[in-house]
Amino acid sequence: xxxxxxxxxxxxxxxxxxxxxxxxxxxxxxxxxxxALMKRNDWYDWGGYRAANSLWDEELEYFAIRxxxxxxxxxxxxxxxxxxxxxxxFLNRVTLRNVSxxxxxxxxxxxxxxxxxxxxxxxxLFRLSDERFRLCCQERHLPWLxxxxxxxxxxxxxxxxxxxxxxxQGPTSFAILRAAxxxxxxxxxxxxxADFEHQNGTVTISRTGFTGDLGYELFVSAxxxxxxxxRLMEAGRLHGIRAIGYTALNRARLEAGxxxxxxxxxxxxxxxxxxxxxxPDEIGLGFMVDLEKGHFNGRRAIEIARKNKKxxxxxxxxxxxxxxxxxxxxxxxxxxxxxxLVSAAGWSPLAKRNIAIASLARPxxxxxTDDLWVEIYALRELKYEKLMKRAKVVPRPFIKLDRRxxxxxxxx
Amino acid sequence: MTSFDVVVIGGGHNGLVCATLLAKSGRKVLxxxxxxELGGAARTEEFAPGFRVSSVAHLLNRLHPDVVTGLxxxxxxxxxxxxxxxxxxxxxxxxxxxxxxxxxxxxxxGASSSEQVAWRELRAQLFRYAGILKPFLSRRPPDLxxxxxxxxxLALGQTALALKKLGKEDMRDFxxxxxxxxxxxxDEQLTDDRLKGLVAFDAxxxxxxxPRSPTSLLGLYYRLAGEVGGQPGAQLVPxxxxxxxxxxxxxxxxxxxxxxxxxxxVNKIRVENGRAIGVVLENTEEITGAVIVSAADPSxxxxxxxxxxxxxxxxxxxxxxxxxxxxxAKLHLxxxxxxxxSDLDADAHCGRLVIAPSVDHVxxxxxxxxxxxxxxxxxxxxxxxxxxxxxxxxxxxCVLSAVIQYAPYRLKEGWEIGKPKxxxxxxxxxxxxxxxxxxxxxxxxxxxxxxxxxxxxxxGGHWHHGELQADQMLMSRxxxxxxxxxxxxxxxxxxxxxxxxGGGISGAPGLNxxxxxxxxxx
Numbered sequence: 062x063x064x065x066x067x068x069x070x071x072x073x074x075x076x077x078x079x080x081x082x083x084x085x086x087x088x089x090x091x092x093x094x095x096x097a098l099m100k101r102n103d104w105y106d107w108g109g110y111r112a113a114n115s116l117w118d119e120e121l122e123y124f125a126i127r128x129x130x131x132x133x134x135x136x137x138x139x140x141x142x143x144x145x146x147x148x149x150x151f152l153n154r155v156t157l158r159n160v161s162x163x164x165x166x167x168x169x170x171x172x173x174x175x176x177x178x179x180x181x182x183x184x185x186l187f188r189l190s191d192e193r194f195r196l197c198c199q200e201r202h203l204p205w206l207x208x209x210x211x212x213x214x215x216x217x218x219x220x221x222x223x224x225x226x227x228x229x230q231g232p233t234s235f236a237i238l239r240a241a242x243x244x245x246x247x248x249x250x251x252x253x254x255a256d257f258e259h260q261n262g263t264v265t266i267s268r269t270g271f272t273g274d275l276g277y278e279l280f281v282s283a284x285x286x287x288x289x290x291x292r293l294m295e296a297g298r299l300h301g302i303r304a305i306g307y308t309a310l311n312r313a314r315l316e317a318g319x320x321x322x323x324x325x326x327x328x329x330x331x332x333x334x335x336x337x338x339x340x341p342d343e344i345g346l347g348f349m350v351d352l353e354k355g356h357f358n359g360r361r362a363i364e365i366a367r368k369n370k371k372x373x374x375x376x377x378x379x380x381x382x383x384x385x386x387x388x389x390x391x392x393x394x395x396x397x398x399x400x401x402l403v404s405a406a407g408w409s410p411l412a413k414r415n416i417a418i419a420s421l422a423r424p425x426x427x428x429x430t431d432d433l434w435v436e437i438y439a440l441r442e443l444k445y446e447k448l449m450k451r452a453k454v455v456p457r458p459f460i461k462l463d464r465r466x467x468x469x470x471x472x473x
Numbered sequence: 474m475t476s477f478d479v480v481v482i483g484g485g486h487n488g489l490v491c492a493t494l495l496a497k498s499g500r501k502v503l504x505x506x507x508x509x510e511l512g513g514a515a516r517t518e519e520f521a522p523g524f525r526v527s528s529v530a531h532l533l534n535r536l537h538p539d540v541v542t543g544l545x546x547x548x549x550x551x552x553x554x555x556x557x558x559x560x561x562x563x564x565x566x567x568x569x570x571x572x573x574x575x576x577x578x579x580x581x582x583g584a585s586s587s588e589q590v591a592w593r594e595l596r597a598q599l600f601r602y603a604g605i606l607k608p609f610l611s612r613r614p615p616d617l618x619x620x621x622x623x624x625x626x627l628a629l630g631q632t633a634l635a636l637k638k639l640g641k642e643d644m645r646d647f648x649x650x651x652x653x654x655x656x657x658x659x660d661e662q663l664t665d666d667r668l669k670g671l672v673a674f675d676a677x678x679x680x681x682x683x684p685r686s687p688t689s690l691l692g693l694y695y696r697l698a699g700e701v702g703g704q705p706g707a708q709l710v711p712x713x714x715x716x717x718x719x720x721x722x723x724x725x726x727x728x729x730x731x732x733x734x735x736x737x738x739v740n741k742i743r744v745e746n747g748r749a750i751g752v753v754l755e756n757t758e759e760i761t762g763a764v765i766v767s768a769a770d771p772s773x774x775x776x777x778x779x780x781x782x783x784x785x786x787x788x789x790x791x792x793x794x795x796x797x798x799x800x801x802a803k804l805h806l807x808x809x810x811x812x813x814x815s816d817l818d819a820d821a822h823c824g825r826l827v828i829a830p831s832v833d834h835v836x837x838x839x840x841x842x843x844x845x846x847x848x849x850x851x852x853x854x855x856x857x858x859x860x861x862x863x864x865x866x867x868x869x870x871c872v873l874s875a876v877i878q879y880a881p882y883r884l885k886e887g888w889e890i891g892k893p894k895x896x897x898x899x900x901x902x903x904x905x906x907x908x909x910x911x912x913x914x915x916x917x918x919x920x921x922x923x924x925x926x927x928x929x930x931x932x933g934g935h936w937h938h939g940e941l942q943a944d945q946m947l948m949s950r951x952x953x954x955x956x957x958x959x960x961x962x963x964x965x966x967x968x969x970x971x972x973x974x975g976g977g978i979s980g981a982p983g984l985n986x987x988x989x990x991x992x993x994x995x
Contacts, residue, residue: 150782176788209789212781212782355783356783356784
C-alpha cells in the first residue's frame with residue numbers, strides 16, 4: 062500500500078503547489094534561534110507567522126530595550142520591493158508624503174489611502190537607491206499596489222518571505238553593531254540606511270525602530286538570517302543583548318507614542334462598519350499629507366473633508382491619574398458624555414506616568430480638552446472595581462530620549 | 474494657444490449634441506473629431522465604388538425628442554415622415570415570414586388570431602412598463618450621495634407615482650418581470666416561434682446576453698423606451714443613411730457657433746491641480762478650455778487621455794472593469810441588383826428583415842460566443858436601404874446592410890483566421906433565405922468588433938461603449954464615481970454612449986451631459 066500518490070490531473074498539480082494551508086502558522090527564518098531561547102511558549106499570530114509575545118520575562122525584556130539591547134524578529138512585517146524608472150512617481154501617487162524629498166539612503170514613515178481618503182495602512186518607506194524602494198507595513202497590499210502600478214514603469218514584488226528582518230534596539234545597540242564589525246555604522250544618522258557586508262551577501266541596516274530609543278533595523282535575505290542572528294548575539298554578549306517578544310516592544314512603542322494599524326485604528330480594507338474607517342487627520346497622520354505634490358490616492362477626498370470640516374475623529378495621547386492601565390477604557394467628558402475609546406495604555410516606567418493613546422470624537426480632544434475622564438474596570442479577585450480617573454490630553458511621544466538621535470551614538 | 478469655454482472631444486452624434494446645446498447657452502465651444510469626417514459610428518460611408526451605407530448604426534429608433542427640438546434638427550434638414558417608418562419581418566424557412574407593422578407591431582400579420590390577441594396584450598404591457606422607465610433616459614441617474622436637486626427628487630417621486638398609477642396588480646407584475654429573461658416572459662404569453670424569436674433578438678441585440686440570460690428583458694425595455702417622430706417603438710431607415718442625421722446635427726452645431734475641427738486627434742487631457750485645463754493633440758498642439766467634455770469611450774478618456782496618474786487607484790480599477798467587448802458585427806454587401814427573400818413580397822424588402830426564427834435559435838447562436846467562438850448559425854437584422862433611397866447605389870444595384878450576432882470581440886482563433894469562416898457562415902445563411910444572393914455580390918465589407926474598435930475608436934468594438942446591462946446602467950454607468958457625467962477630475966465631463974442611458978442614435982447622453990454642465994459650470 063506504500064505507493065506514493067501520483068499527481069494525475071492539472072488540478073492536483075495546482076493543489077500540490079499551494080501547500081500554504083497545510084501550515085497555518087509559518088515559522089520565520091530566525092525560528093530555530095528563537096525556539097531555543099523560548100522558555101514560556103507564549104506565541105501569538107503576526108500576519109500568519111508564529112511570533113513570540115514573551116520569551117522569558119516580559120518585564121526584563123522591556124528593560125532590555127531601555128537599558129541594554131533588545132533583539133526582536135520583524136520578519137513577519139509585510140515587505141514590498143518597488144523598482145523602476147517610475148518608482149518615485151508611483152510612490153508619490155500611492156502614499157501621502159512627498160517621495161521626491163526622500164533621498165536615496167533614507168527612510169521615512171508614511172501612510173496610504175483609498176479613493177475615499179481612508180487610511181489603508183501606515184509603514185516605512187526605504188529608498189535603497191534612486192529607483193529602488195522597500196515598503197514595510199502591517200497588512201498585505203499586493204493587489205492594490207499592482208493596480209496602482211497601471212500606467213507606471215515600475216515593478217512591485219512581494220518580499221515578505223524572502224527578506225528576513227531584525228530590530229536591534231536599545232542604548233548598547235550601536236556598540237553591538239560596531240563590535241560585530243559593521244564598519245562605518247557610526248555614520249548612520251536617524252532614518253539613514255546603508256548596505257553592509259555579511260558573509261557572501263549584504264545586510265541593509267537602517268537607524269530606525271519602533272521604540273523611541275537608539276536602535277537599528279537589519280534586513281537580510283532569508284538564507285543569511287541565522288548567521289546574522291549569531292553574529293549579533295556573539296558581538297552583543299558583553300553588551301547585554303537579549304531576544305525579546307512583542308509585549309515588551311508594545312510597551313516601548315506606547316511610550317514612543319507610535320500607533321499600530323488595526324490596534325489604534327482600523328485599516329480601510331479591514332473595517333466592516335462604515336464609521337470605523339479613518340482619514341489621516343483623524344489618526345494623527347495629517348502631517349504626512351503633502352498638498353504641494355501632484356495627485357495621490359485620496360487627495361480629493363481629503364481636501365473636501367478638510368474644507369467641509371468632515372474630520373470627525375482625533376487621535377490623542379492621554380495622561381491618566383493613578384497607575385492602573387486604562388486598556389480599552391471608555392473616555393468621558395464631564396464624567397457623563399461618552400466621547401471616545403482608549404486603544405493602548407499602560408504604566409510608563411520611563412516617564413513614570415500612566416499613559417494611553419485614545420481616539421476621540423471631535424471637538425473633544427481637539428478644541429475641548431478639559432474635564433476628560435476614563436472609566437477603568439479593574440478586575441480584582443472576581444470583582445470589578447470601577448474607577449473614574451481624570452485624563453489629560455498630552456503631546457506624543459510620551460518620552461524623548463536624546464540617545465535616539467545622538468551623533469555619533471554613545472559607545473559602551 | 475487658443476482658449477475656449479468648452480472643448481468637446483469626439484464628433485460622434487453625442488459630442489455634437491452636447492457641443493451644440495452648450496454653444497446655444499452662450500459658451501464658446503470647440504469640437505475636436507479625430508476622424509476625417511464627423512459622425513463617429515453614425516456616418517454614411519462609401520464602402521465600394523458607388524455604394525454608400527450607414528456604417529454602424531443603420532436604423533433610427535430612439536432619437537430623443539428633446540434632441541430634435543433642442544438642436545432644431547427639423548430646421549436643419551431632418552424630417553421624419555411617419556409613413557416612412559418601416560415594418561419588421563421575422564423570416565422563417567419553416568413557417569414563412571411574419572410581420573410587425575406600425576410602431577413595433579401595432580399589427581401582427583401572418584400569425585394566428587389568438588396569437589394576435591396575445592401579442593396585442595403583451596405589446597401594450599411592454600410599452601406601459603417601458604414608459605415607466607422612459608423618463609430616466611433624459612435625466613441624470615439618481616445621485617446616491619444625496620446630491621439630487623429638488624426637481625430631480627420630484628422627478629423620482631413622479632416615477633414612484635407612475636408605478637403606483639399602474640394599479641396594484643400591474644405594479645407587482647412590473648416589479649416581477651423587470652429583471653427576468655426575455656425568453657421566459659415570452660413563453661408566458663406567446664406561442665409563435667417567429668414572433669418570440671424576433672422579440673428575443675431585439676432584446677439581446679448589441680449585448681453579451683442570450684434570451685435566456687437573466688435580465689435580458691431590460692434590453693427590450695431600452696429599445697421600446699425609444700421613439701421616432703413621437704411614435705414609441707417606431708423605426709426608420711433615414712434617407713441618405715445615418716450621415717444625414719449627423720449632417721443636420723453638424724449644421725445645427727455650426728449655426729450655434731460651435732467650431733468644428735476634423736482630423737484633430739486628442740492624445741492627452743491636460744490636468745493641473747486636479748482640474749482639466751485643456752487638451753493636447755497628436756500634433757502636440759495645445760488647446761485650453763474651462764470645461765473639457767469627452768464623448769470618447771470612458772476607458773479611452775480616463776486611461777489614455779487623462780492617465781491613471783491623475784486618478785485614484787480604486788477608480789482606475791472600476792474603469793478597467795467596464796465590460797466593453799462587443800458581440801455584434803456589421804455586414805455591407807454591394808449587390809448587382811436587389812435580392813429576393815423567399816416568401817416575401819417585393820414591398821416588404823424595404824422593411825427590417827430579421828433572421829431569428831425562434832428563441833432557441835437565438836440562444837443557440839449565443840452559446841458559442843460565451844467560449845470565444847462565433848455563431849455558426851448567426852442571427853441578424855437586414856435592411857436594403859437603397860430600395861427606398863436609390864442614391865445609395867449605382868443604377869439598378871442594391872446595398873445590403875446587416876447587423877449580425879454573435880461575433881465575440883475576443884475570438885479564440887483570432888479574427889484574421891475567423892473572419893473568412895464567419896463570412897461564409899453568414900453567406901450560407903443568407904443564401905438559404907435569399908437564393909442567388911451570393912452570385913449578386915460584387916463587393917463585401919464585414920466589420921467585426923475588432924474592426925469597429927479600430928475604425929471608430931471604440932475599445933472592444935462595442936457600440937454602446939460598454940455593455941448595457943443591469944450592472945452597467947444608471948448610477949453604475951459607466952462606473953460609480955463618474956455616473957452623473959461629472960468625473961473625479963474637476964472640469965472634465967463625459968457625454969458619450971458609455972454614460973447613462975447608453976448607446977444607439979439617441980443623443981440622450983449628450984443632452985443630459987450638456988444639462989449637467991450648465992447646472993454645475995456657470
